[in-house]
Structure formats: C-alpha cells, structure tokens
Amino acid sequence: MKPNEIELNTLLRGNRIALEHYTEDEIGNDHLYTGIDTPLRTDAFELSDEEKIKRIKEHFKGIMLTLGLDLNDDSLKGTPDRVAKMYVQEIFSGLNPANKPKIALFENKYKYQNMLVEKDITFYSNCEHHFVPIIGKAHVAYCSNGQVIGLSKLNRIVQYFAKRPQVQERMTMQIATELQQVLSTQDVAVVIEAQHLCVSSRGVQDNSASTITSYYGGSFNQESRKQEFLTYIRTSTTLP
C-alpha cells in the first residue's frame, strides 16, 4: 500500500487529528485541519433549509447591527435574507448529502484504456477558517476500470465538494475518494491550484501566492503515468 493510501485510510476510519497543541489563531492562520470528513454535527440536517435560512437571516442581521450598520437603509435591509439564502442554497449547499450529484456510469464499450483528464474546472469555495472565498481550478483524471462517467459529472463532483466551508487539502481528498468509490478504481488523480482570499486580501496580503495540492491513487503513483497527467494539465489549451 502506498504511503498516501495508508494516511488516507487512517483518516477515513474517522480518526480525527487533534489540534490541541495549537491556539485557535494558529489553526486559522496556518490552515490546519482535523480530517478528511467535513466536521458536521450529528443533527446537521434536522432543520429544513427554510428554517436554516430564517435563523441565519436573524444571526446575520445581528452581525450587521453589531457592526453599526443601519438596517433601515434601503440598500442594506434585504442583505441578511440574501446572505442566508446564498449560504444555504448556493455556496454551502454541498454540505447536504441530498445535493450530491447523482452519478450514472456507462460501460466502457470502446475499451478506451488510457487516462481521461478533465482539466481547468473552475470552482469557488470558502475557507472554513475565515469564511472568505477560495478561487481555483481543479484537474481530475482517472483510468477506467470497465465503466466510464459522464464528463459533466466530474465537474459536478468538484462543485459539490467546493460548496462547503473548506480546506484545500481536504477538498482534494474528498474529490479523489468520491471518484474512487464511484468509479470502483484506485486509479484517480486530483490536482487543485487555488488562491485563498484570506491570504491575499487580509493576513499576510500576498496577492501572487497560490496553493497547489495533489492526490495520486493507484497507477497514478507510477512516475510515467503521473508525468503524463502533469504534462496534460501544464499544456495550455489552444481551443477557443
């Protein structure tokens, strides 16, 4: 078993990494995280979406009032409702397993044996430590184990895991393990490059830094296959 598979399997068994030796500031600023699963409460989906929107609206109103904003102003009065709907229905909709894309597989009738790469999948996520955007591109690849997946579904799986409060390493592994399960193969690779607005717009305010994370499963750990994948994603497309 490859080292990254051992690490992943340990995480998958639900062994959360304790961060008790770090301060809350260190955890946020260094973007440490506790495991591959998004930390959810056991009662995460007991409330309906409508009830969540109602509650978040009130909480957000409280934040705005505390900041001293006048919610009687025509421009501001609809903001708590807009933010609440945006959180539940859009940017954090990937927390709810009910929103997971339904995946249909097709038989690999043409016996295509090589890797399939879907690159430059643009995504918008949010940092779970600061709740500001992460903007990036995901590149995913797999080698068919007899079944193939619709191309748009690769995109949808990326978007589903992006629409959560996230940490880039976790998002990379969540996409990879989902693809491995869906496609019944270890032969999956995921590379994500992203800009974290909590690094560029605040904190150290570095505009040019980007973060790259990767996962190579099964045959993608062979150097030649890994290099083939990296060559494809490095090649800029000449398509319109």
Ligand SMILES: [Zn+2]
């Ligand atoms: Zn952050």
